[in-house]
Amino acid sequence: MLKVSIIIPAWNEEERIVDCLDNATRQTVMPHEVLVVDNRSTDRTVEIVEQYIADHPDVPVKLLHQDEEQGLIPTRNYGLNHATGDVLGRVDADCMLKPDWVEVVAGIFTEDAEAMGATGPVTYYDMPARRISLLGDDSVRRHTYRADGGQVLLFGSNMALRASAWKLIHNEVCRDKEDVMHEDIDVSLHLLGRGLKTVYSERMICGISARRMDTSFKSFHNYMRRFKNTFAAHPEHWRKHKSERTLYLMYPWLHVLFPVYQQYLESKDINPAVRIWFREQAQLARKEGDSLADLPGIDKFVDEEPTDIPGLEEVEDLAFGSDAQQSQHSSEETSKQ
Template sequence: MLNVSIIIPAWNEAERITDCLSNAVRQTVMPHEVLVVDNRSTDSTCAIVERFMAERPEAPVRLLHQDEEQGLIPTRNFGLNAATGDVLGRVDADCMLKPDWVEVVSGVFGEDPEAMGATGPVTYYDMPARRMSLMGDDHVRRRTYRADDGRVLLFGSNMALRASAWRTVAGEVCRDSEDVMHEDVDVSLHLLSHGMKTVYSQSMICGISARRMDTSFKSFHAYMKRFRNTFEAHPEHWRKRKSENTMYVMYPWLHALYPVYQKLLEARDINPAERMWWDEQINLATAPER
């Protein structure tokens, strides 16, 4: 079985980093390592990670510091370059991995030697109707989150790369100093430029926060424009459909519902990340043997 590193770039993620790490190490197959790469956090992110490591010395968690440059891309690159696994998983600090995520990712690359990048669907763990959300996201990613002749684009909150593939493109990926591109789509297009195979697995499931929907429409629109900016930076690649059109339709509803639902969770003293993990554990325990 191929071993899997998990890289988590972090900047001021004190609110969610403990839940993220708990989900990352409570797996059916333990990850090879979990690298939290702090990028000049000004809150208690580092202290929380250090406390987690002290309380869970058996967990393969390490805290790294990328202080030379502020930004997601240099922080992501630092972590990917430092990782030692056969496969490099990359998730966000507010992501909650399904309990069999590492096992699934290892299997995807182990069963397909040509696979160089992999991604899967996500659901909003801090919103209602998680299963419906997962089905909708799966539908979008299988049909529209593609480039060129239907080749898979990787999603930064839920993606993995074969270590050899990352070493091939590490010196080529865009630095995006103006911060106007989607760094995950950029990595995807660099892989495709080398003729590398990217795959989609419906079983590679991750929970993400809907907090991006709790922003102004101006901010949301600027975030959606990153798709166009990224493809314009790679004119040799193209796409038939625009995934962001679905997000524009969803934005008004999620923007209105998100703060209301957060108040409900708070009133009921529910940790949505913990709740999702337990629900998935029950599902795994009651599922037929694979």
């Protein structure tokens, strides 16, 4: 089986880094290595990761330091350059990988020798309607998150690429000193520019945080502009659909819903990062004879969901409605050609 490394850039991630590492290592197939690349954190991130490594000597977690330059791109590059696996997974420090993620990723690149990059759907683990969210995200990424007439764009919170592919482009990817681009799309376009194949798998699933929706509209708008800026830096590439339109539609509802739902989680003493894959992890633990399966209170992590939160139905409608509109528009455009 191909060896899968997981690279996790980290800056002030003390809140979720343990949950992230738990999910990265509670896998049906253990990753070759999990590299946490700290970038001048001023909170307890480094201390927490060091303690995690000491408490879990049987898992392949390593702590690296990228102190020369502040920023995601140099930190990401440092981790990718120091990884030793055949396949390099890249996720965020608040991402929760599904327990079969490593196995699925290894399978993708084993089954398709031409695949050089891979990505999959995500769901917000700290929001309600997670299954609906996953289905909606899968639909958007499957049909509209593309470039050059259908080539798959990788999503930085849930992506992987062959080590050999990274070696080809690592000196070419944009440094983006102004910090105005989407670094994952930049990587995607550099791969496509080399004629390398990127693929999408609905089984490559990751939970992400909706905390981006808790920012001001100005901050959110600037983040959305990164789509345009990235393609402007690559004029030889193009896209038919603008996925940010869906996010703009969802932002007002999610912006209001996020803090309300966090209050609900706190009132129930629920850690959403533990809850999201608890059922799968419990099943895995039972097979391996691990004590995780015997944890009390499993019921509170599984299938407990409020239905009376204001705005919930609207968010669900938007998750599908706007994508359906884009798909319909795509069909109409295709029929005109």
